[in-house]
Amino acid sequence: ERSLLGLKDLSRTEIETLLDRAAYWEQQPDKVIPVLKDRFVANMFFENSTRTRFSFEMAEKRLGAEVLNFAAAASSVEKGESIYDTVRTLESMGIHAGVIRLKPIGLLAQLAEKVNVPLVNAGDGNNEHPTQALLDLYTMRKEFGSLEGLRVSIIGDIKHSRVARSNLWALEKFGAKVKFCAPESMQAPELAEEAPYVTMDEALKADVVMMLRVQLERHATGILKSPEEYRFQYGLTEERAAKLAGHTIIMHPAPVNRDVEIDDALVESPKSRIFPQMRNGVPIRMAVMERALRL
Ligand code: CP
Numbered sequence: 001e002r003s004l005l006g007l008k009d010l011s012r013t014e015i016e017t018l019l020d021r022a023a024y025w026e027q028q029p030d031k032v033i034p035v036l037k038d039r040f041v042a043n044m045f046f047e048n049s050t051r052t053r054f055s056f057e058m059a060e061k062r063l064g065a066e067v068l069n070f071a072a073a074a075s076s077v078e079k080g081e082s083i084y085d086t087v088r089t090l091e092s093m094g095i096h097a098g099v100i101r102l103k104p105i106g107l108l109a110q111l112a113e114k115v116n117v118p119l120v121n122a123g124d125g126n127n128e129h130p131t132q133a134l135l136d137l138y139t140m141r142k143e144f145g146s147l148e149g150l151r152v153s154i155i156g157d158i159k160h161s162r163v164a165r166s167n168l169w170a171l172e173k174f175g176a177k178v179k180f181c182a183p184e185s186m187q188a189p190e191l192a193e194e195a196p197y198v199t200m201d202e203a204l205k206a207d208v209v210m211m212l213r214v215q216l217e218r219h220a221t222g223i224l225k226s227p228e229e230y231r232f233q234y235g236l237t238e239e240r241a242a243k244l245a246g247h248t249i250i251m252h253p254a255p256v257n258r259d260v261e262i263d264d265a266l267v268e269s270p271k272s273r274i275f276p277q278m279r280n281g282v283p284i285r286m287a288v289m290e291r292a293l294r295l
Contacts, residue, residue, distance in 0.1 A: 002097070002118035002292045005108055006128035007170040015170055019138050021287035022280070025062075034064025039293045042068040042095045045122065046083055046102040051254060051278055052122045052131065056099050059285035065293065068095065084111060091115050097292045100124075118292040126160045132253050133166035135284040137174070139277050140208055143249055147174035153203035154195070155181040156212030156234060156261050159188045163253045164212060168195055179203055183234060186214075200234060204243055210251040211236050211262045227260045236262045241271065249273050 007015065041060050045053050053069075060067045070090065072078075077086060083102055090098065098115075101122035102108065108124045123129040141147055152171055158164045158180050168178050168191060178195040180187070181203035203209070214230060231237065236250065241263070244250075250262070250272045258264040267274055 003112055004118075004120045004130055004288055004292065005112055006121060007130045007133055007166045008128065010130075010170075012173040015134070015137070015173065018134055018284070018287045018291065019141060021290065022134070022138055022283040025286040025290075026280070026283040032062055032064055035290060036060065036063040036065035036293050038066070039097070039295075040066045040068065040095045041097045041099065041289065041293065042070055042090045043099045043122075044070040044072075044087065044090065044101070046072045046077065046100070047123065049101055049122065051281060052101065052129075055278070055281040056120075056122065056131075056285050056289070058282050059289055062282070063286055063289060063293075065289065083107060084114070087111055087115055087119075091117055097289070099289075120288055120292055123162055126162050126165070128166045128169075129162040129253075130166050130170075131281070131285055131288055132163050133170045134288070135277055135281040136163075136167055136210070136251060136253070137170055138280050138284055139251065139273050140176075140249075142280070143273070144207060147171065147176045150174075150176040150208065151179070151206040152176050152208040152210060153179045153181060153198075153206040154210045154212065155200070155203050155236070157186045157214050158182045158191065158212070159186045160215040161212050164188075165191070167210070179206065181234065183230075200240070204240060204248075205245075206248060207245075208249055208251055209236065209244065210253075213253065213255060214257055214261055227257070231260055231263075235260060236266060238263050238265055241266050241269070244271065251277060254278065 043056055057067055097118045099120045099122050103125050105125040105127050112119050121130050154164050171178050179198045180195045181198055181200055252274050
C-alpha cells in the first residue's frame with residue numbers, strides 16, 4: 001500500500017518501518033538524495049498550513065521529487081470547483097502522488113477509491129493527521145527508546161483534534177498508556193473507551209504531556225468562555241510545569257496559542273520538544289513520500 005490515509009488501519013509493523021526509515025533519513029549527511037528523481041507530487045492544501053505543507057515540500061525536495069504546490073485560495077476552487085475535480089485534474093496532468101489536506105470528513109477515503117495515484121493525508125477534518133502522529137511517535141521513541149508502557153497525556157481540545165485521534169490509535173498499538181484531559185465541551189465521548197478522561201493534576205503525572213491547540217476556527221461560538229479562563233483551568237502554566245517529573249517532556253503539534261494552552265515561557269524551555277517535533281517532521285515525511293513514490 002502506498003497511500004497513507006490514517007494510522008488507525010496501519011499495523012504496528014508498518015508504523016515501525018516508517019519510523020526506522022525516518023531514522024535512516026535523519027542520519028543522511030547529504031541534503032538531497034534524489035531517489036524520487038522524475039517523480040511528480042502535488043501538495044494540495046484545502047486548509048491552511050505552515051509546518052505540514054513546508055515539511056512535505058522540504059521532504060519531497062530532499063528526495064529529488066518534482067513538486068507542484070496547490071493552494072486552494074488561488075485556484076479554481078474559488079470558482080466552485082470541487083475537491084474531487086481538482087484532484088482528478090492534477091491526476092490527469094500526470095502527477096504520481098498527491099498530498100492532501102481537507103476539511104470534509106470521509107472525503108479522503110472516497111477520493112482514494114476513485115483516483116489512481118497514492119494519496120497522503122496531511123490532515124482531514126478532525127479525523128486523522130497521520131504524519132503528525134508519526135513525527136510525534138518518532139520524537140517520543142527518540143527520547144525514551146521505546147513506546148511500550150509510555151504514559152502519554154493528551155490535554156485540550158480532543159473533540160476537534162485529528163492529532164489526538166492519530167496519536168491515540170497509533171500509541172495504543174505500541175502498548176502506550178494514553179490519558180485525555182479536556183473540558184466537557186472539548187471531549188470526544190466516542191474515544192472514552194480507549195483513553196480515560198482524567199483531571200489536570202492526574203494528567204501531569206506522565207512521561208509525555210502533549211498539549212493541543214484550542215482550535216478557535218472549528219468552534220461553535222460559546223464553547224470557549226475566555227482564553228484566560230481556559231489557561232487557568234487547562235493551560236500548562238509555569239506553575240503546573242514545575243510539578244512535572246524530571247524526565248517528563250512537553251509536546252505540542254503547533255501552531256501554539258502562547259499563554260492560552262501553554263505558557264509562553266514553556267514553549268522553548270528545556271522540557272519542550274515542540275521545535276524538535278517540527279524538525280522530525282521532515283525525515284518522517286521523507287519516509288512517507290518514499291513509500292508513496294519510490295519505484
Ligand atoms: N501541526 C500542524 O499540522 O501544523 P500546520 O497546520 O501549520 O501544518
